[in-house]
Amino acid sequence: MSKFFWQIFELTGLSIFRLLFSWNFWVIVILISFLYRREQEFEQAVLGYNRASLLYKVVESSIAGLVGGYIVSLITLFFGIVVDVDSFMYLWYIALILALINPRYLCFSYAAGIISVISLIFKRPAVDISGILVIVAILHFVESLLIFLDGFRGAIPVVIERRKKEGIFSTSGAYLMQRFWAIPMVIIAYNYQTAAQVVKIELFEPSWWPLFKPQNLLPNTMLLMTPIVAALGYGDLAVEDEPAVISKKSAGILSIFSIILFILSALSYKIYTFKWVAALFAPIAHESIILYQQKKQKEGDSIFEAEENKIKVLYVEENSVAAKMGIKPGDVILSINGIQVQKEEDIERIFSDAQIYLWVKAVDKRGKMKELYYQDYENGIKNLGIIVITKNVKPNYEIDTESYFVFIKSIASKIKRFLFNKTN
Template identity: 40%
Template sequence: MEWLKLLVLSFQSIFTILFNPFFWLIIFLIYTQYKKVSRMEISLLGEEKATAKERVFSSFGVGILGGVLGTLLMTVLGVTVQLEDFRYILPLAIILMMINIRYLCFSYAGGIISLFSLIFGFPKVNVSSIIAIVAVLHLIESILIRIDGYRHPTPIFIRHDIYGIVGGFTLQRFWPIPFAVILVILAKLQGATNINLPDWWPLFIPKGLDVNNITLQLTVIVAALGYGDIAISSSPKEKVKKSSFRLALYSILLLILAAISCHIYIFKYIASLFAPIAHEGLIIYSQREEKKRRPIYKNPPKGITVLDVKRGSVAEKMGIKSGDIIWKVNNYVIDEKEDLLYILRQFPSFIWIEVIDEKGRSNVLEYADYLNGIGSLGAIIVPRFSDAVVSPQNNMSIIKNLFKKFIKK
């Protein structure tokens, strides 16, 4: 019952986030990033797969879920912080985001602040608690990636050194995470609620503090989690499975280092270095892995490859899926995208398409529109030649983009 009281108080405190200006700042920053994604989709596809508002709304809901899970873990573990611990981390994370969008992550800001505290003595923070919170947040992020990271992938064309023009997807999701943590106050407050909990709790508490002479108060912290990746050699859903597992492993190792650092001082340095370096290593390894493995959205010897299908399109209604190879339409052999366009320009009232799916199985799909005819499939085809190729690293720096606009003026 005592645990239940503490958890109820923790969850109730999350709703106070609606009055926190930092929370709405995070929402605005997430909106601007999704707006940029929408503009890229319009330039490449002629339309956006989802509006920035739709993306923000879905991220908001998933982010609240992540906040609840994070609150549950941090409350049970007894991760405590002092007021100074997070005074610098969120502003630093926003500054780092201006350098590169993927740096909107507490692993970088938390690691840097912790190292500064250890080396220079400023700011004075509880390193073990900060690293523990970073670990828990990334454990939550691994769950969010698994359930939401593949949503609204953006189709792109990339120039491959071996296979020429290939298709792929950029995966970009951002989540606002409000979570409750336990704030250490160096005094006894009148009217405080007494809850009897185990002697080992809290697990993460600043060294030298007497639990009997302090007050533990719930407070809400705003964090922003972001996931950015590319899927070239695997589908978006397969990609997030691997990314989620690796990030969960990273989080567990970081949490273990944080727990050890409570008792062995040198591990504060190890954990502070591990947080940003290992996180960056995961991203670099994933990118190199994509470049080395054979892409799945490449041009076949015969037929054309479907990279994606638009919502509500004829292709979606027919059951054409990403990765399918179209090799015959109305008995005409299709060798390139122009062959398909030639047939559709005649607005046939009935079409049947022979496709080969990703497992090599052949299927015949049909569709009829006797009233208007069929002038478009609504499928995004991997071209054999195209100037509309992008680099996954483009437009990652807000500062660089602003500088380029200033130079143009």
């Protein structure tokens, strides 16, 4: 068994290394670069500068994706999940098209659901439904790990207007979180018909291996370790709390989703009905999670909610005076150097002349009072280095959950009118 484990580690690393030089990998990297470029432009508009270069973001996410791809490959090879690689390529192409429509659709749940349902209805293309769905489940589990560790990085502070109740609007701060990962990985493939470099599997195989394989797979079918590239994307809006807190909650929900999808996909190998169940569950459950989170974004409580006559901290620049003092997002600043502050103009007035000493009274997001101190007799202090939320601040980002249902609502409305008119 130890020989089996060692061969998996060795062959996975070798195959992924070769994949880094393939055109498939670089197509995904270029797509991710394009998406991060759009994010850079928005960050420039909001902050007036970019905190990290485009190259840094792409390299950082590529390294995280490389680690994620290695984990996916290890799980796939350990359990022996055999997939028709041509079926997986359908996911690749559909996901690319969906990503161009909307970046948040850079998710294999939607692509897997679409191609699986089409195959179930029309019997064309002949897709290995169970195989691709179980791989998608593993990808989402690894995605939950990436979100937990990496999802909050580079979050952009924004100001939004929320409709908490009918006719009641409120201004709030939030953080726009977007991360994209190229996932170079290895799957166990059969019916392989493309030209990429592959490795024939010659392992010391346990009696139970491979555990997941199509029923029509012949005993003498040659299995190949096939390097492929997947793409994962994460998009969320941190309204209730700081990005690190929200991304960890999202990671927890996504991990539960991935485990359920894995179970349904595993059952679909033996029970045909579960092919339908898993195929529909993947996109519907994933979209339901997104819409539930968006509903909370609009209607839930927020530590960044604007309040009358209060200065609330939304964002603290790295290495700024505020960061060195210990001011945190969600803090309400009560006074600076004994002067009460209730508007952003009050802070500007204090720093119209450089200060050499600061004494700040604030209340943190849990309601605890704190007093903070800072001094710089040599250079003086010209600002705190924060972005604040007040009642008069204008929104610079719009959230809209209903736009995703405009087409569906339009069709439903026409059907309703047709039935109503027919009845009368």
